[in-house]
Amino acid sequence: MKSQKERFSTAEYVLFAAVTAAVLCFCVCVGSVTIPLKETVSIIRQALYARIGMLLGAPASLPEGTAASIILSVRLPRVLCVAATGASLSLAGAAMQGLLKNPLADGSTLGVSSGAALGAVTAIAFGITFPGLPFAGTMTAAVLSALVSLLIILGLAYKLDRSLSTNTIILIGMVFSMFVSSLMNIVITFAADKVQQITFWTMGSLQGKGYTEALILFGALAVFGGILFFHARELNAFAIGEDNARHIGVNVRRVRLVLLIAVSGLIGICVSVGGVIGFVGLVAPHILRMITGPNHRRLLPASAFGGATFLMLADLAARMLLRPRELNIGIVTSLAGAAVFLVVFWRAGRGK
Amino acid sequence: MMLEVKDLSVCYGSKKILDGLSFSVKEGQWLMIAGPNGAGKSTAINAIAGGVSYTGKILFEGEDIRRKKPAQLARCIGVLTQSHPVSYSFSVEEVVALGRYSHSTGFLSRRMEGKERADAVDAALNLTGMAERRRQSILTLSGGELQRTFLAQVFAQDPRLLLLDEPTNHLDLIYQKQVFGLIRDWLKTPGRAVISVIHDLSLARAYGTEILLMDHGTALAYGTAGEVLTPARLQEVYQMDVYGWMREMLSQWN
Structure with missing residues (x-):
């Protein structure tokens, strides 16, 4: 037991x-x-x-x-960035899986990461920056577009299927991802001179990152991750069922908005630093849920550590597998993620 | 008066589900809401539970429920739905403990409520006979056990008014009897009331103190079973001879 x-x-x-x-x-x-x-x-x-x-x-x-x-x-700044990104994406994934009661929800499967990347790319292409803060322009754009993406995806999902079934959300996420990638190509045609810089966002890598980025990532992890930790009980209620959450007295609308903002903050900042690194939020919480159980008071801390560990190992694999060439870290996580996705999908299908 | 519903109307798009429904519930009453499919019974329950936007007024002890915070409302009104699609392996105890949510929403009160919370959870688990399964995963429970788990949750929540939406729809006879018995016992404590939506008119008669018969989103009749469930009225609502059919079925049991 x-x-x-x-x-x-x-x-x-x-x-x-x-x-x-x-x-x-x-x-x-x-x-x-x-x-x-x-x-x-x-x-x-x-x-x-x-x-x-x-x-x-x-x-x-x-x-x-x-x-x-x-x-x-x-190495040290890069590994620190990788650890913070892994912890953040994993926490965001665990929170979305609880909030939507859907074990397949993740920034990449729902298209939130692509949405954030579109924001970042738009900021780069049109040169949106804040004076004195070199990262702030892309970061703000990425966080905001992550939040807008989440609201669009959930808005559509609620309209189409009130029960938010697993498959509906994943399908909407897929369609949204395709839509965003076509928008991204439109932006790229307008900014042909920045193609090199922009392709980076779609692949994901933390090569050459410094201590400033690490500091920003850990800061975001502390703030937004802290918000998620503070709402562990509400996440449990959502994971049992949104109607049940409302019946036991959870302020469903407010808590959901706060959680979506925190998730968008985590994903947006990770994407603005390291590009789209898919499936981290799917793989780590899925494995850890088998150890800790679904209670978010245990799952969230475990996911933060587990996500950091998983992404550091994935980054190591990206560096070492094809030495002296380096793979993009997103390629490694997607390979692992695709496998886990199938396993979760298989189990969810068999359960019904 | 514990609950007053005044001129309640609910629309889904252009379709009017509830059309000027009014009724009230006093302490100690078990109000059974009956009527054909599509009469708006479940929608009425959902509106009182705060899950549907409506026009009209719903007052709990004279206060508009829309002015209560979600946690305040949950301390007054608890809900038990007919089915519980669960997907993660929470334990029975974790589900029941969440019933105490509205009693400890803040960070400080959560720490202070410890003992009281454990007692309330234990009592609810014992009452519903789920105590020995408290560590079991809810994914491994039968339909009846799952329903008793959520009944324990709403008992732990300790509301004044309990709303039941066809609570025994998917359950076999022994669980139906158990659940209705448990709710009847719960109602014996003063200051409590129950409203349930129900299809089975025999159950409504046996357990309800009052009956509200609904059709087309409005109240047709309200009163005791004898006053409301007259042969003529049932003929009108269900388009069939309900009394004759019931008698015919019962006669087979001799």
Whole structure:
């Protein structure tokens, strides 16, 4: 019998965090040049001490050498970005699966990620920026268009099929994705000089990302992920059924809007930094639900750690499989995601 | 007066489902809403439960239910629907515990309600006979067990007025008897009332204190079973000899 604890215990937090940290260290060590774990840890520790020293005004120097520069300026920021993106997309997926009571819901299957990418691409093509904030233009556009996409998809779904059956939503998501990709091509014809930059958004990669991006991603994870954590009980109610949620006193309209905003924030910011990385929110929560059960008080924290771990490993595979060439991380996650999608679809179909 | 429904009208598009329905319910009453398919019975229940937009007035103890917050409304009115399409393997206990949602919506009150909540959940599980299955996944329950799980949830919710939409539609006889018995016991505590939509006129007669007969979105008759379910009126509503048919069926049992 599955364990039925209400919360994620401290021991479980420690265990999941330890696994995530171990995978993080591993991913930082391994690459075109593999650096021993001991050296990696000592470089990161030195760099941390030096940063803290600088903050306190003491003279300190950052570690130097080839290994140090590979780790500190290339791998560590990239892996941190990957971890934050994985956690965010996984949380967004878990929340949508609960909210819509649909185990196949995810940013990529519903077309929300494509919608966010369209926003980002439009901002790049037409040069929408805020002075002084280089990322803010694409980011705001991506978050807003993610939210608009979600509202359109759900609006259509409610109009067509009040019970929000699994298949209706997925079909609408597919149609919406196709619609968005044709819009994207129209935008691209208007901005032929930026094709290179734009193709990136449709593929997804976190190659060459720095600490600023990592900071933004972790910030979004803390804010929007925090909102989701705070609504774990309401998510449980939605996962049992929206009518039941209303009957037990959940403010269905308000909570749904808040959750959709949080989900859009997570997906929009991830897409604006790393492009469309599909199926993360499908794979990680699906596997973790088998361990923790469907209760969101346990599923959400587990999904955050699990998503980070999954995407770091996918990124490692993207870097290592066809060395010295590098795959786009989205290709790896889609390969894994397609398989999991079929498994979930198969089970959902058999259950009825 | 616990619940007053005044001139309730509901439209889906251009179709009028409810057309000026009025009735009221007092403490201790079990009102049975009967009538043919499409009479608007379930819509009336949904409107009282806050799930349908309507014109007219629905007052709970004199206060418009539209002015209550969802959690406030849930502490007054609980709902048990006829079916529960579930898709995740929550445990029976998790479903029942959610019944306490409206009693602890805030972060602080959630911490404070701990003991009271556990007691209410235990009591509801024991009452409905689901205590030994509390850790079982709801995906593995039979229809009757699932209905008792959601009955336990609404008992844990502890509303004053219970709305039932054909609560035993999919259940075999033993579960029908159990569920109606449990609700009759629940109603014995003062300050409570029940409204249920029902097709089976024998059940309505046996358990209801009042009967509201509806047709074409409005009330045809209201009163005790004897006053409402007259042969002439049933002939008019159902276009058949209900009394004759019932007698004929019962005569087979001797």
